Amino acid sequence: MRLAWGEVVEVLETRLGLQRLAVRVDGRDAVAVCLPSLTGACAAGDRVLLNTTAVDLDLGTGGAHFIVARDDERGFSDASGGHIMKLRYTPLQRDVLAVEEQASEHAEALRDADDLGGVPVVCCPLHSHVLPVAAAIKEGVPDARVVYVMADDAALPLAISDAVAQMRAVGLLDGTVTTGHAFGGDLEAVTLHSGLLAAVRVLSADAVVAAIGPGVPGTGSVFGHGGVAAGEAINAVAALRGAPVAALRISFADPRERHRGVSHHSFVALGRVALARARVAVPRLEPPEADVVERALESAGIWERHERVIVDARMPDTRGVPMRSMGRSPHDDPVFFLAAAAAGSVAASLIRRPRRSRA
Template structure:
């Protein structure tokens, strides 16, 4: 629930409440807020978060499940994991060891998700796509407007939340069981793995949450999937380390990913396209570089039910980045035929 709140001595602010954790606020309620995001001036996560309704307790948890996520925090939640013993899917997943060649598209930023899906459906409408969300960014999948809008439009079949992330259609203990659940339980034809909104970076070689993209390539490979690496590309980011192919992609795929993947290199026009190809070239020592045309993808991006946005930049401000993600979706469609 998105709320308008009045904070003593600080005026009005936006706030978010997750009813499954804290109950449903009503007009006039007092709310206990965490205002860290407001104090830090965050963009993606710029909400006060409702911690509790002091005058009214939330309903007691009900239903099966013993997976505790956001563990040992005041808002830890108990959920039913697809892979746990009480799950109806436990027997299916207990000895499962393969996703049977399923394409697994891996990306650094959450903003790549709608672009990947747009590119995939542009060339192969109706493909059953499942978003597998690790815990590098936001933990509740409910925070993702993109995932919700894609679900509502029928472009995304389901969401699986893994690790400490929660709130998906299915919960899983690890990325590995999340991918297996996507394939075997949800019958995904393609899985997309990208952290939730609000990635963390420190301007250092290793200190960014997108390192998990390399680990996702490894998970997809060890489970018999076909890992597809979507590059993080920007023509408009003011930070040199993210211009062309971001150092996040070069580190995650070039150093962390030990399993061979197909790295999609978009055929972008002009000098910038040549720069992206040159930046990606060293990844060919470890992976297969796949050149993918981008004709028709801009139209698909503009027709998406989700408005493209990354780091505050829209489609017109950073078209190359979204075309790159869409090209990864196009390549997955080609693999499926």
């Protein structure tokens, strides 16, 4: 870890839960992110302590430092009224009002809740799947309530996601739940399981997108990556009697061999981690890409464990929100986004009517 003092030069952007700042640190101009729920809001001229570690290591944080604290004798207070701590036992631990706890207005609705009632949940290995999945669900069922449940296997603050902020603005998402140590959703939940239940029982979701936040971690090892979360989500959905739908990670543009064709993340999530059966959405492709995908899934034993659903997928209408993953657009890597859209189409086909009333 590296911490350094700097000064806020200008507030570049302010949106719910996040500020983007121009700062000067180590005698150089840089960009920093402030999460006001952890430090309080910043203003030009503030002296701030920055975590510069990820930028110094050239990691995928969008090229930004993070504000750790402001040099402000007034301090900072933002009590939630709850008693559940996120980022527990770290210097930035903060209290949240968890949707399940007794002080929550929704405690009664969730106290004995243990069933999703067959609601479809798309289980994604990447955050960049959330947009095409949700857009495809909305195309299939325009008035469907779609809720994003964010696990804590990658980025922890939901506010860091530009895509989610834009999706909320254009109506592609109707609610958000952050689970585990992830924070900043419309609802805070202690576990992925209770977060899924809150999405359905409190936010009246017709369909749920379960995924990690931005910045998927990866090591090149069999299990050391964020894709494992997709398999764990399938197990959670099945345990709660929902309808798990798996989004495949497929790419023919990724230069890394382990991610070309069907990514090893999907093989591990579906072939080893997921102990419950899921519908696996496969976009209908032309040879030779179709052959590569089918041979890979067959040889990995995926169809011995899960149900194949072939989908005539197309690029969904994202209402102007740009789709990108690893710096690539649908023009660069169309199959990646078609695979995610296929999963959204499957979820849309599973939506039941009438919709549940809001708790």
